[in-house]
Amino acid sequence: MFDQGNTAYVLITAAMVLLMTPGLAFFYGGLVKAKSVISMMMLSFGAIGLIAVLWVLYGYSMAFSNGPGGPAGDSTYIGWDGVFGFDPTMFSLNSLVDNAHSTASAAYPQLAFAAFQATFAIITVALISGAIADRAKFGAWMVFAGVWATVVYFPVASWVFNFTLGKDGSVVDGGWLAKMGLIDFAGGTAVHINAGSAGLALALVLGKRVGFAKGAYKPHNPPFVMLGAGLLWFGWFGFNAGSELGADGTASVAFINTLAAPAASILGWLIVEKLKDGKSTSVGAASGAVAGLVAITPACAALTPFWGMVLGIITGAICCLAIDWKFRLGFDDSLDVVGVHLVGGLVGTLFIGFFAYQGGVGLIYGGGFKQLGIQALAAVSVMIYSFVLAFVIGWIIQKTMGFRITSEDEIAGIDTAVHGEEGYVLLDERA
Template sequence: MKRIALFALLLMIAVTCLGLAPAFADETAPAAATAAAATTDAPAADATAAAAAPEAPKVDTGDTAFIIISAALVLLMTPGLAMFYGGMVRKKNVLSTMMHSFIIICLVSVLWVLYGYSLAFGPDVNGIIGSLDWAMLNNVGAEPNADYAATIPHSVFSMFQLMFAVITAALISGAYAERMKFSFFLVFTAVWISVIYFPLAHWVWGLHGWIRDLGALDFAGGTVVHISSGVSGLVLAILLGKRRGLGSTPMPPHQLPLTVLGAGLLWFGWFGFNAGSALGANGLAGSAFVTTNTAAAAAAMSWIIAEWVRQGKPTVLGAASGAVAGLVAITPAAGFVTPGSSIVIGLIAGVLCYFAVILKPRLGYDDALDAFGIHGVGGTFGAIATGIFATTAVNPAGADGLFYSGTSELLVKQLIAVGASYAFAAIGTLVIYTIVNAIFKARVTADDEETGLDITQHGEEGYPDFAVQAGGLSSVTYTGASTSSSVVHSH
């Protein structure tokens, strides 16, 4: 009876939110109009001024400060991800797992300045890629670029977008945790970010990118960030094969408090991710802030209820994973949907991603930390949900989805964007892996995997054994590597 009551409660909340969604939209419309009026600060009587040619883009200090802070928040997500992932692996692999996220910040930051920003957002070439006109951030300076953000310096916009590239590459690492050579990781990541992420970002967000011109909506990265990383992670997990001992050796998370801390930092940073994508300190940013927090909370609740019903107990790992699933799902929709719709999106995302994770063993692949189960599945659902729940009452620059327009026009566009992202990420990852693996073998040896990647790849331990001698703590002697097979992620 308890399980039936929990499911009934979940269903009641979802139905209530669906019923109230139009009301939320009606309430949002005047608020959006008020925000627009406040932004322009132009009385209705000034018709002549309104009809005049628009002024040249001008830096707004408030918007600039907001986006700089948002960029810093998004950067913080990657160390947060390192903790989230690091706590879920065996202790002999915690440093190598965290190293993936940390070094990606360094690698992608350099590539972004060299040519990445230009390829992703530079002058369009046939809707597919940007030119190299902005390589080395040439002509990307203190003045705004009205095509992307008319009130912040072009350089600040560039750095904000860099942080999305960083977190995307880091997300993939959850799929291949505990078995990839560091040398292969470095080369693969450099090629993947250049060949997959930069073009896909141009398709979706670049001026005249073909998905952008199609009219598909992606507020902060459902296709660009989450589908690309999740699908690529799935392909890598299949190509690498399962971790040795999976299914016979227990592999639960070695330190859940670290994972929960990482999830908290991800949630915190996600406000910069989604609210910052309004590219200004305005009403739209506030709306995205509300929907982001609400969807995360709803998804955490639905995940733990689902596992409570199925497994008999709600887990801390489930709550953390559910919150991340909600954050993923709301990302493409954050600036286009009402708070009521965000609850529905979160509730569905939590249950959907939970079942995607628990079905993994039956499907026979080893996505170690559920890059696909959470980011691939959650991002796919979020992109589709945008086509259902988007409303111009929240964002006049968007479009009305199926729920508000009664037509499937936007939904079809969202499905095209999802399909293109899947195909591009999957095929591209397969080709890149095949080429790089022929030069740098992707997988560590059986002995190295048994010893642990911290020692074999980096010569360090996250938790070295030590003995305190007569001299006290000032006389610490390390007793060498621990080869215990302590345990990894398992939902």
């Protein structure tokens, strides 16, 4: 029998994480031009539709070939066994229920875990879209999303999230980064560094927007941005605390850090923004919250709340400065996926090597430099892997079916050119 409380916890937190993607659609949608809002939000909703289907068909099998917490050699119970060995029972509801066994670490159905991890795959792909706002074809994006998820996210998720714990709590089997000793509780590497690196690659492939320059693009709807940030923050409690897969003390630590770190990051961002630009903005507050959430994701169960707040204020300040790098370096990362997710993910992942109290591995707790080295190796490995493959996939799409819309359509409005819709119809011509 499954523990109904544990099962409910996993399923509820999965629903919270799924809400993050519509929240991201609002966050990104408010940041773009008014004539791009439909296109921007559709990139997120397209990711929900496509990645959820691919996850059920084969993504979960690729990422968790041994099942969560199960013994080596276990097969998965939804989708294909691996990629090429089709499981003829996959469409049998009775077979799914019968095989949805409790794991070695918690009494919940494996299907609940599969659902939880599906939402991670969806949000990771959707995050990338912010780097190519205002200029990407929807069909080309969908092709990229499916291929990138298959060859990048599913394998990287296996490296980080697929592991079996021994009786002493150590990793005895699983992905190579997990076995190496990487501390990444909820996805600083697999989600944020992964998505940020892919976003940088696509920004380089598609090139700059027409008229790209500092101050040329203003968010058309700051209330949308703040609404999206609020939905993201709510869902992030499921993202981080839910990764414990049970309501216990570790989940509580992750929860309080998911409150404290983003709050401190807001302050760090607004202070730097005030010193740099003379004003503290609503968009800055929302961006600071997201930057703090990104940084605390890998570290939420490894830091004390005090160090979580220190991480937050440092990340807010660094990311506020980092978003201007695109103008100095000459790449057009439209909505600062690089400056917030790649940079924030790197800061949070490396911070663990210095200040992790978990297992006493942090440098200040006498753990030496070993954990810092592991964190750095994992971050760099995921960054290079994701960037290279995303660049290749994007370049092939651009050279074949075309990834970027024409300059004429970009100027006229991508919403009407690509989707035949407008975000704001102030006068119905039929009236």
